[in-house]
Amino acid sequence: MRVVTSTTLFNDAVGKRLSITYSEIDDQTGEIKADNKRVDRIVTDQEALAHAEAIAAYAAQFIG
Numbered sequence: 001m002r003v004v005t006s007t008t009l010f011n012d013a014v015g016k017r018l019s020i021t022y023s024e025i026d027d028q029t030g031e032i033k034a035d036n037k038r039v040d041r042i043v044t045d046q047e048a049l050a051h052a053e054a055i056a057a058y059a060a061q062f063i064g
Contacts, residue, residue, distance in 0.1 A: 001027050005036075009043070009052050016043040016052055 006021040024034040
């Protein structure tokens with residue numbers, strides 16, 4: 001199975017980039033088969049973009 005270990009969303013020259021880090025774990029033994037693998041995608045789904053903007057606005061409250 002694959003387990004997401006971190007996500008990062010940031011602005012890029014081409015749009016909002018979602019960076020996902022994950023580990024691959026053997027379902028039977030629990031052994032970690034791969035660790036710290038990464039996938040990057042540009043977010044194009046409009047609903048997901050709206051959620052991302054809402055999180056960024058929320059975060060902005062903490063920095064004034």
